[in-house]
Amino acid sequence: MVSRIPVDTAAVRARHPHHFGGSDRRRRFTLAMGVAAAVLLLYGMAQLGFFDGKFIAGLGKLGEIAGLMVPPNPGDWAHVRIYLMSLIETVAIALLGTLTAAVLAVPLALLAAKNVTTARILHFLSRRSLDTIRSVDILIWALIWINVVGLGPFAGVLAIMTSDIGNFGKLFSEAIEAVDRKPREGIISTGGGAILGVRFGILPEVFPVLASQVLYFFESNTRSATIIGIVGAGGIGLHLAEAIRTLELQQASFIILMILIAVAAIDMVSNQLRFALIGRRARLA
Amino acid sequence: MASPVAQLPDAQLGPLLAAYDASVRARRWNTLLVAACIVVAVALSSVSAEVDLVKFFANLGNFTSYLGRLFYLDGGALVFTDPVEWYWGLARWLRLLAETLLMAYVGTALGAIGAFFLCFLAAANVSPRPWLRMLVRRFCELCRTVPELVFALMFVIAFGLGPMAGVLAVAIHSLGALGKLFAEVVENIDMKPVEGVTATGAHWTTAMRYGALPQTLSNFVSYTLLRFEVNVRGATVMGFVGAGGIGMDLVEAIRKFYYSDVSAILLLIVATVMVIDTLTGVVRHRLIGLEERR
Missing domain, CATH: 1.10.3720.10 (MetI-like)
Structure with a gap:
């Protein structure tokens, strides 16, 4: 049985403020970059046709192709x-x-x-x-x-x-x-x-x-x-x-x-x- | 003129010189042996690869004249004299170029996301199960050893002609390449933070999140950017097998001998690649700077 040690988070935060907050500006910058990258990714996927059903249909076909590939056989x-x-x-x-x-x-x-x-x-x-x-x-x-x-x-x-x-x-x-x-x-x-x-x-x-x-x-x-x-x-x-x-x-x-x-x-x-x-x-x- | 260097008597010098000569001779023989092996290998490969130097030098003029012809318009004028005629298809090419960049971006991003989740399983120091580690490693190996274009050929059959096949091919290849690099990054971390988090009773995922991830993130981003550079180059040829991007128009221009189009598209590609390389280079150097300051 894991027992939890009661921790007064607020008190710890007050005692060691530099371990919490961090640099707010840098964190916000990183977050903004991450969001921008994700938005661009979603836009790109939409633009390249990932969300109009072609992808799902293709996956099924890809599975079929993969099935046809085994076992490897050169013929003769x-x-x-x-x-x-x-x-x-x-x-x-x-x-x-x-x-x-x-x-x-x-x-x-x-x-x-x-x-x-x-x-x-x-x-x-x-x-x-x-x-x-x-x-x-x-x-x-x-x-x-x-x-x-x-x-x-x-x-x-x-x-x-x-x-x-x-x-x-x-x-x-x-x-x-x-x-x-x-x-x-x-x-x-x-x-x-x-x-x-x-x-x-x-x-x-x-x-x-x-x-x-x-x-x-x-x-x-x-x-x-x-x-x-x-x-x-x-x-x-x-x-x-x-x-x-x-x-x-x-x-x-x-x-x-x-x-x-x-x-x-x-x-x-x-x-x-x-x-x-x-x-x-x-x-x- | 008296030499300032003290001369040893011949009796002492003789054996030393002999030993030196012997060691040099042994090294020379070694070099000669390696050179001979290389020569034999080259000769055998030349036969296999149908190297025909006579034909090569006879046709070498063709290469320079081919390169020369790239810079003439159909009318016979130099391309620089009439940029409008030279870049008649600029709107279409820019659109295709944007598609190429988007393919590289989406492919890199998807590959990096996959690699991110796999690398902790593949790293020897933090992997939860040995068999899982082996499995993930082999999978990454498969993904990066099969050439991108081969994946693209198969995806074109499954997903139809178009950029989606190219994106997936780029993504799979990046997954394999980045999975290996990311795992190596994780293997090089300081294990103390991970042990510390684990000692508090945290789950494996928490230990990875707070113990391992902060040490690895900047390296992950740096490798991903490097991969993006490679993928931009790779995405330009996806069109050769019908998998989207500017390669489609390029291969047509080369095959049908539309000389000025070839040079126009090639210059666009070269310029784009150089711009991307410079930009990612700047970002990577700043990241490395951040790493060192910490």
Whole structure:
């Protein structure tokens, strides 16, 4: 039996006023922000048609679809073979795209790093162009590259490369800006030029960080590579989109399962490699 | 010139130099081995991904000329000379852009609300039941590993063409991503307030409300804002599979080679994304400032 201790709340409040009230202005501000966010959410849901019955009807249909997806079944072995080949293609796309992006991003990152590039205008311009590349989604890049090199996985590689140059450029330049400037100063003071300063004063320090970021992105790019097939840029996405559109839902769930397993495997391997590179305690910012 | 550095006698220096050389050599071999592995992997993947450098360099001119053509109107004039003609569909595009932003907002909000309720169950330090924790973790993993667009494809079948499918896809994906991040935030809290509240005999929900929540709220908001940035980008391509937003018009323009439309819409998207990034960046930095002042 829980017994309640009688508490004279009013007396406690009088004795410790600062534990009650709090800052009234801040509390009112937080409350106003919360209400505004909720109102905007309800307005948005109404605007997007959540409240006119379509949502409820769709839920029923969604349940039906989910029911049709189990058990995952590829149909026959010929399908399994095709899916496996395109899964390998997907991983290959991700690997090539990530690596080429990493190689191309290093010089750009040096340009965009404040401590290396002292010319303000150059630094500003390279930052902005990296931002521009980053704000265009990978699928848009895929469509543009398809127009250039045609349908197929190569367009996918180029799409991942382009969108990752933006990501890597930003992350790498931040890593470069965070290095200790003393090694570089030391090298320059012994008469080494700017290039030697970067090679021996900056690269040894940032290399493990960059490598771990590349490994991290390899995993997320495998995920991206599974969807660029939807617009025709190679990989397993093509088969997945086709299976969903033709309502071969058991095949679709089989492909999704394959993707999940592949991503989990790559995640494990890249995590092991990352820990080997930077030690278990260091975490990616 | 006499060197100021003291020189060791050769008898002492010899073994030291030999040891140094050996260690450097071992490291070099290591690097070489890793490089060789990468080269082999790249070669194998190039075969699988049908990389054709000849075709690439033959077509590279196409890429630059494609980018160039984006900035010419049908009549052959540069786009900047006739902005009215360039942005002929501005009203429609702005409406679609607003729809895209609304999709990102509603999706992020729904995902964040879901993640908020799940994260306390998924955090190792406060989760009421181990099996429940495993279940919630696996669920979040599933939600964030299946790409948004795949959810969108399925939702389009269930909910019909339109933004609702896109919103739900964004929401599910955000739920998975935020659920994991929120749970990590909860795992990093100071447990003493929770223990204090629990010691008074409070129920689990009360302990979470008064012990855990105050420590985590600003991080939750910060991660949600970050997710919103990502989702704005994601919502721009939902239209590719018919799930609403500006992607619909963009994909049509790219596929049908309406060059000036492509550049017009892309510039709108880039500008919007940059504005959103800047705004959320400001809010996030203020939040971090608040956190540090406490």
